[in-house]
Structures are given as C-alpha cells and as structure tokens.
Amino acid sequence: MKIKKELQAVCAGFGVKAGGYQSTWEEIQTLATVHSVGAVVRDFEDWMQEYRGDDFSQGAVSKYLHVAAERLGVDSVGSAASAKSPEVVSLVRELVYAADGQLSFIDKQKIRLAEVLKEFSSAEILSVFKTWLQDQDLTDTKNLTFLPGKFVQVVDSLAYCARRRGEEAKKTAALREAAVAQLQAQAESERAEAEKKKLADEQIFDPLA
Numbered sequence: 001m002k003i004k005k006e007l008q009a010v011c012a013g014f015g016v017k018a019g020g021y022q023s024t025w026e027e028i029q030t031l032a033t034v035h036s037v038g039a040v041v042r043d044f045e046d047w048m049q050e051y052r053g054d055d056f057s058q059g060a061v062s063k064y065l066h067v068a069a070e071r072l073g074v075d076s077v078g079s080a081a082s083a084k085s086p087e088v089v090s091l092v093r094e095l096v097y098a099a100d101g102q103l104s105f106i107d108k109q110k111i112r113l114a115e116v117l118k119e120f121s122s123a124e125i126l127s128v129f130k131t132w133l134q135d136q137d138l139t140d141t142k143n144l145t146f147l148p149g150k151f152v153q154v155v156d157s158l159a160y161c162a163r164r165r166g167e168e169a170k171k172t173a174a175l176r177e178a179a180v181a182q183l184q185a186q187a188e189s190e191r192a193e194a195e196k197k198k199l200a201d202e203q204i205f206d207p208l209a
Helices: 002-014 022-035 037-050 060-072 076-083 086-098 107-116 122-133 141-205
Strands: none
Touching: 002 022, 002 037, 002 060, 022 037, 022 060, 037 060, 037 107, 037 141, 076 107, 086 107, 086 122, 107 141, 122 141
C-alpha cells in the first residue's frame, strides 16, 4: 500500500509513531483513491506541521483520520485563492504582529481564516486572538509551532462567544439607559407637579392674589 509507506515516512521524518489499525489504513487508502496519494500526503504533512510538538501516543495517522475527510473535502483551487486574498493576508500580518512575529500561519490555516472571515470581521478575529494569546506559552519553541493550528480550530467559537457577549452587553446597557431615562422622566414629572402645587398653594395664601 503506497499511501501507508508514504505516511509512515512522513511520521519518521517528524520522529513520531504512525500507528493505525488495519481499518485505519483502509480508510486512508479510500481517501487516497478519491483525492490521490499526493493530495493526502501533502495534507498530512501540513497537518503534522500544525501539530508539531504533539507526542501522538496513539499514533499520528489515527488522529489525522478524524479530520482528514473534512480537510481534503475543501476545494483546493478556490482555497488557495482565498488564502492569498488581501483580507486574509492583512489579517495574518496583524495576527503575526500581535504575537511579536513568533508565529507563522501556513496555507491550510489561512484557508480556515478565510472561511471564518465570511462571518466575522478581521477586527473581531484579531481581538479574540489577542485575548486567547495571553493564555498561551510563548516561551516554549515547540509550542510556537502548533499554536496557529490550535487557534484556527477554536477561532470560530471564540469569535461567536465574543460577539454574543458584546450583543448582550449592548442590550444590558440599552436597558439600563432606558431605565435611567424613565426614572429621570418620572423625577421631572414629579418635580413639575410639585412646582405646580407649590404655585397653587402660594396663590391661595397670597393676599394680593
């Protein structure tokens, strides 16, 4: 099985165990038949770059198989173009700048960012990235290699939660402002009523009235 030898060679190059049961390799062979051996090998190498530093105790190929179909299902031509779009290029530059140049995003990760940009703005993505980055260890050089991959996996949920929190905060602020306005209007009405009553009382007791 050519694909098996190819992926085992990639794993050896990364110094990790390939692993995989017979059924695992049969599924990998099916993917290779559909997408070609070269496409699967290239995607596996990209995926390994994203997860460099993982010990893959259960085998790298088995873990890759969980995401392989989704990754390979992306249109390669359209994806390559989206990864090089001005908006994606600009966003990636800002992300790298926010990380002081310590991170590097590969094309697969840029493609994922391009998908997320269809729903969330660059500003939203950059904002959640800065918050997320504060909880990451940037002193470990091995960690730096797979941080971009970790981020693109969670960016959609992070951006969604941030947007929801923002919307809820605006709604709460609007309700607070409405309550304050209502109290102010009520106080003004009571003040005017008191002033009117005071004038009426003064007219009753004014001998010249």
